[in-house]
Amino acid sequence: MSRIYDVAVIGAGVVGMSILRELTRYRLKVCSLEKMEDVAEGASKANSGIVHAGYDPIEGTKKARFNVEGNNIFADVCNELDVEYKxxxxxxxxxxxxxxxxxxxxxxxxxxxxxxxxxxxxxxxxxxxxxxxxxxxxxxxxxxYSGITNPYKLTVALFENAIQNGADVIFRFEVCKIEKDGDYFVVHSADSRFIKTRVLINCAGVHADEISKMAGAKLFKIxxxxxxxxxxxxxxxxxxxxxxxxxxxxxxxxxxxxxxxxxxxxxxxxxxxxxxxxxxxxxxxxxxxxxxxxxxxxxxxxxxxxxxxxxxxxxxPDTHDFIIEEDEDVKNFINVAGIESPGLTASLAIGRYIAELVSRKLNAKRNLNFNPYREDIKRFSKLSDEEKERMIKLYPSFGNIVCRCELVSEYEIVEAIKRGARTIDGIKRRTRAGMGRCQGGFCTPRVIDILSRELGVSKTQITKFGKGSYILTEKRWGK
Ligand SMILES: O=P(O)(O)OC[C@H](O)CO
Ligand code: FES
Missing domain, CATH: 3.30.9.10 (D-Amino Acid Oxidase, subunit A, domain 2)
Incomplete structure (x- = not known):
């Protein structure tokens, strides 16, 4: 496999997905490279979900700037993406x-x-x-003006909207080598795939220091x-x-x-x-x-x-501030690293800033077909009785409750799979099946059945989060 891009973003967390979505506002061929099976597998799935006001970071820092800018646009972006923000x-x-x-x-x-x-x-x-x-x-x-959101649902929504607008996200692509070939970076994966790109953006979270070093760029520590x-x-x-x-x-x-x-x-x-x-x-x-x-x-x-x-x-980061800059020595390599708190709040503003920087650099024209809106999956638990009835008439699986703690229907799980969920955790984060009081004790086997049926693979192939996290094994004893 080899593909040629204008811009590639390493890491599909909330910052990477925000940048990817913002890049689709321009006529650029863009992709994200993610080593896991899904988006939001690092810090983006496990944080406080707080949209900070911006009184914590020291004035003049990038943390302060992007915190306040991010807070100012958070409500509008969540509105466009149908993501809860309170x-x-x-x-x-x-x-x-x-x-x-x-x-x-x-x-x-x-x-x-x-x-x-x-x-x-x-x-x-x-x-x-x-x-x-x-x-x-x-x-x-x-x-x-502080608020709360759901960090992984926001990441999923940014991902879906970026895909809708023409971006590629390549999963199970663990970056292991970065070379230069003329104006292009050649980015290799551990399983011998590669892509070529004119601009490379490092959003690799805790691993961003290793990626920067691999590209021959700035040395820092995470x-x-x-x-x-x-x-x-x-x-x-x-x-x-x-x-x-x-x-x-x-x-x-x-x-x-x-x-x-x-x-x-x-x-x-x-x-x-x-x-x-x-x-x-x-x-x-x-x-x-x-x-x-x-x-x-x-x-x-x-x-x-x-x-x-x-x-x-x-x-x-050991620099005590977000590292958001094009490298001094490696042209067209941009670090977006050390994004600890208030990273979730800042992510949306960082996305805009980087996309503008890259579009100027590549002299890119606006994508006039860019659609900022994305609709969330219809949720059984959120609808009125009349709306439920209407949905069940249209889609009978909307009346089949799979997760009884969180009232999640089969329709929602199938819809999550259509939108890219491949693992039990992927379903959980998109639908809440497994997040209730029983923590999946009742619904996980049923989610496995649906994943296996929809993906056309055996149940033993279904994982919790990819990378060998199998749940079931073949029966090896007795009859
Ligand atoms: O302890 P901090 O400063 O990294 O902040 C963690 C908070 O939960 C951020 O929302
Ligand atoms: S039935 Fe799904 S979490 Fe309890």
């Missing part, structure tokens, strides 16, 4: 005078970064508006920094209405408590440097740290409500 606001809570001073610093920094609406609220205001928070809280910084989380069952009444942060420390923004757009409660993350870039284990120590710190803010937090735990790995 601007619920956030509080940073302070427990003593020292922390109240930190709130003041954050307020001033936020103003310098161009963040609107920041206010320090009194203890009374906090208790009136967030009655379940600890009575030891003395004040809080309120940011009305340190994997893990964060562990709890997800709580959907409560009858949300214990918090906003994203609740504690004051940041040198370890980051600290452990937060937030509603998710899907109606669960998310608690985490801690912050620990680890040796392996792939070590997404959770540990008792890490989870205990998360729970204790979160309980300080929300004393009613109970482990009885936990339905699952997970960890995600931040791509922390």
């Amino acid at each position: 601007m619920i606001g956030s509080l940073v809570v302070a427990f003593d005078d020292y922390e109240i001073n930190v709130l003041e610093e954050l307020l001033q920094r936020g103003k310098r970064n161009g963040v609107k609406g920041l206010e320090i609220k009194s203890q009374e205001w906090v208790f009136e508006n967030e009655p379940n928070l600890s009575r030891n809280i003395k004040a809080a910084l309120f940011a009305p 340190y994997p920094r893990r964060g562990q989380y709890y997800i709580l069952d959907k409560p009858e009444k949300m214990p918090v209405a906003r994203v609740i942060f504690q004051v940041p420390t040198e370890k980051g923004k600290g452990i937060l408590v937030t509603p998710t757009v899907d109606g669960n409660v998310l608690v985490g993350p801690n912050s620990e440097y680890i040796d392996s870039k792939d070590d997404t284990a959770t540990t008792q120590e890490g989870l205990d740290e998360v729970f204790e710190k979160a309980r300080k803010v929300l004393p009613s937090l109970s482990k009885r409500d936990v339905i699952t735990i997970f960890s995600g790995i931040r791509a922390t």
Whole structure:
């Protein structure tokens, strides 16, 4: 296989997919190269899903610029892509005078970064508006334009819209060598495929330092920094209405408590440097740290409500800021690296910035057929009874519930497969089948059946996330 492109993006996380989608606004042949079987397999599937206001990053940094720009456009892009985004606001809570001073610093920094609406609220205001928070809280910084989204659904939506507009995404393409051939980069995969491209963009997340080195470009280091989380069952009444942060420390923004757009409660993350870039284990120590710190803010937090735990790995750069630049020595090689928090918020603005930069560089014309709109899969759980009836008449499989915890129909699972899901996790992230209270105990075998039927492969070929993560084996004993 060999294909020739104008632009190739390495890595199909939220940043890579945002850049890819923005590139399709121009008349360019573009692709993304992804080593896994699906999009959002790295940090994009395991983070807090927070759309930050922009008071945290130091003024003048790329983090500050793209955080604020990203926040400003987030609602519009989510609207175009039919992705949930709720601007619920956030509080940073302070427990003593020292922390109240930190709130003041954050307020001033936020103003310098161009963040609107920041206010320090009194203890009374906090208790009136967030009655379940600890009575030891003395004040809080309120940011009305902070919000929440679903990070992997956003990545999927960007991917689908990029494909709709003519981009290619090549999966299972693990980049192992990058060479120059005249004006082209030749990018080789571990399984002996290659593509050629005029511009190469490095969005390889925790592996971005290795890719930059492979291209002979800037040397930097990405340190994997893990964060562990709890997800709580959907409560009858949300214990918090906003994203609740504690004051940041040198370890980051600290452990937060937030509603998710899907109606669960998310608690985490801690912050620990680890040796392996792939070590997404959770540990008792890490989870205990998360729970204790979160309980300080929300004393009613109970482990009885936990339905699952997970960890995600931040791509922390040794430069202390996002690395977003064309390489000084390797022309047409662009690093978009070290995109740790607030990377999700920044991703949409980074996409626009890079696509404009590349279009100028290649003198590309506008793609007049670009369609910014993408429609989400119709969801059984979201429709009224009349709408459900109408859908079931049109598509009988809409009336067959596969995941009873999250009320996901067979129609939704088949639709997710048509749109590119190939694994159990791919189905889970697109439909929520497996994300309910029983964590897939009931629905996973049925999802395997549907994947096997729709893809025309045996059930033993179905994986959780590709790369040998098989669920079933052939029967090898007895009759
Ligand atoms: O601890 P930080 O600063 O990396 O931030 C992690 C937050 O959960 C970001 O949403
Ligand atoms: S039935 Fe799907 S998560 Fe419980």
